[in-house]
Amino acid sequence: MQRIKCDLLVIGAGSGGLSVAAGASQMGADVVLLEGHKMGGDCLNYGCVPSKALLASAKAAYGAAHSAAFGVADQVPQADYAAAKDHVQDVIDTIAPVDSQERFEGFGVRVIRALGRFISPREVEAGDHVITARRIVIATGSSPLVPPIPGLDQVPYETNETLFDLRERPDHLLIIGGGPIGLEMAQAHVRLGSKVTVIEGDTALAKDDPEAATLVLDHLRAEGVEIAEQALASEIRGAAGAIEVEAKDGRIFKGTHLLVAVGRKTNTERLNLDVAGIETTRSGIKVDDSLRTTNRRVYAIGDVAGGLQFTHVAGYHAGVIIRSVLFGLPSKAKTAHIPWATYTDPELAQVGLTEAEARKKHGSQLEIARFDFSHNDRALAERKAKGFIKAMVVKGRPVGVTIVGHQAGELINLWSLVLANNMKMSQVAAMVSPYPTIGEVNKRVAGAYFSPRLFDNPKVERVVRFVQRWIP
C-alpha cells in the first residue's frame, strides 16, 4: 500500500471532477484525481457528446429527405447506422484528449485509475493507494436507473451506456421514458430510419413548460415517433428482436429493441460513505448551499449531489467549490440562473422560472412577454418558423425565459447572462441585433414587453402631441 498526502483529492474524472482538478492544479494546489472507468465520464463517453453527434447524423438525413421546399429535390436518405456510429466515435475520439490522463498529468495532477472508497473520515483507498487529503471532492456522477419492472431482467435492453455501441439499426426501437434522453434518442432513430415508440408513464418532458413541450411532441409525432403518455411500463416479455412492453392499463407495445431511459441513480454505493460520516438523501449526497457534505472536509458536486443533472451544472459547481477549497472564501451554489436545453428539433430551452412557477411565486406582479418565431424573417427564410419565446418579467426584470424553436439552446445563452446578473428588460431592449438573425427574437421579446407601455398609450400620446407643438 502506498500512502499519499495531498491538498485536494478528487474522486471521479467526469465533467465536474475534471473541472475542479484542472482549476485547482493550475492555481497551485497539489491534486490527486481518481477515475475508476473512462476519463471524461458520462458526458464524453455515454451522454452529451455521443447523443449530440448522433442527432447531427439524424439531422443530415432529415435535411436530405426534406429539401424540396428549398428547391432541391428530396432524396430517400441512405442512412448507414453503423457509419453514423463511426461518426459518433470519431467525435468522442476528437474531444477525448481534452479529458485525457496525459493532459491532466501535464497540469501536475496525479491521476490514479482506480475506484475510490472511504476507509476513514479523511482517508480514501484506491487500488494500491491510501490517500489523505486536506479536502476531498466527490464527483462520481450518476448511472442509468434500471427499474425493477417484471421481466426486464429476462430481455436484452439498452441504456445510454450501451446504445452508442449498437451497430445494427433497430427496426423498431421501444423507448421507456419520455424525458430528454428518451426524446433525443427517439428523434435520432426515427430520422435514421427506425420505427420508434416512446412509452411514458406520466407526461413527456414534464419538467418543461407544457406549451413548449407540446410543440416539440407534436413535431416528433409528425415525424413518425409514436409517443404514448400515461403508459407506465409494468411488464416486459420476449426475446432479442421481439420485445413486448405492457403498460399498467393493459396497452401493449411491440418492437425489436428496447432502450430504458427513466432517469438516473447517483453513484454512491461503492464509496463506503458511512465510514466518513457522509449522509445521503433519496436524490444523492446531502450537501449544503456551499456543496459541503455532512463531513465538513468533503464536498459533493455534479450529478452525485442530487440536484440539476447537467454538464454545465457540474462545471459551475467546480467553480463554486474552488473558491472555498483553495481560498477559504465563502461561496454558495445557486440555481436560479442555470439554463437547460433539450436538443430535439425544435430545441427546447429554459432558464429560471417557467410560467407556472413564476405565477405561483409572483402572482399578479408577473408580466409575460412573447414573441413568435413566425415573425422572425430568418426563421421564415430557413423554414424554421415554428416556435416562440416567452419571458416571465417581474418589475422590469426577467425571472425566467422559455424558448422553443430553432437554436433555442443557443438563444438561451443571452438570458443566462441576464438572469445571472439580475439585468433588466430595458438592457436587452437596448441591444442591437444584426438582421436577419434568429437571435433577433431575444430583442423582439423585450420589445413586446415595452410596446404596450409605448404604443396606444394615452399618456405617451399626450406627451408626443405636446412636444410636437413646441419643437421647431
Ligand SMILES: Cc1cc2nc3c(=O)[nH]c(=O)nc-3n(C[C@H](O)[C@H](O)[C@H](O)COP(=O)(O)OP(=O)(O)OC[C@H]3O[C@@H](n4cnc5c(N)ncnc54)[C@H](O)[C@@H]3O)c2cc1C
Ligand atoms: C444520454 C445523455 C445525454 C446527456 N446530454 C446532456 C447534454 O446535452 N447537456 C448536459 O448538460 N448534460 C447532459 N447529460 C448529463 C451529463 O452527462 C451529466 O450531468 C454530467 O456528465 C455529470 O457530470 P459529473 O461530473 O457529475 O459525472 P460524470 O461525468 O458521470 O463523471 C463521474 C465519473 O466518476 C467515475 N466514478 C464513479 N465512481 C467512482 C469511484 N468510486 N472512484 C473513482 N471514480 C468513480 C465515473 O467512472 C465517471 O467517470 C446527458 C446525460 C446522458 C445520460
Ligand SMILES: NC(=O)c1ccc[n+]([C@@H]2O[C@H](COP(=O)([O-])OP(=O)(O)OC[C@H]3O[C@@H](n4cnc5c(N)ncnc54)[C@H](O)[C@@H]3O)[C@@H](O)[C@H]2O)c1
Ligand atoms: N439535453 C440535455 O441536457 C440532456 C439530455 C439527456 C439527459 N440529460 C440529463 O439526464 C437526466 C436523465 O434523463 P432521463 O430522460 O433519463 O430522465 P427524466 O427523469 O428526465 O425522464 C424519465 C421519464 O421516464 C418516465 N418513467 C419512469 N418510469 C417509467 C416507467 N416504468 N414506464 C414509463 N415511463 C417511466 C418518467 O415519468 C419520466 O418522464 C435528465 O434529467 C438530464 O439531467 C440532459
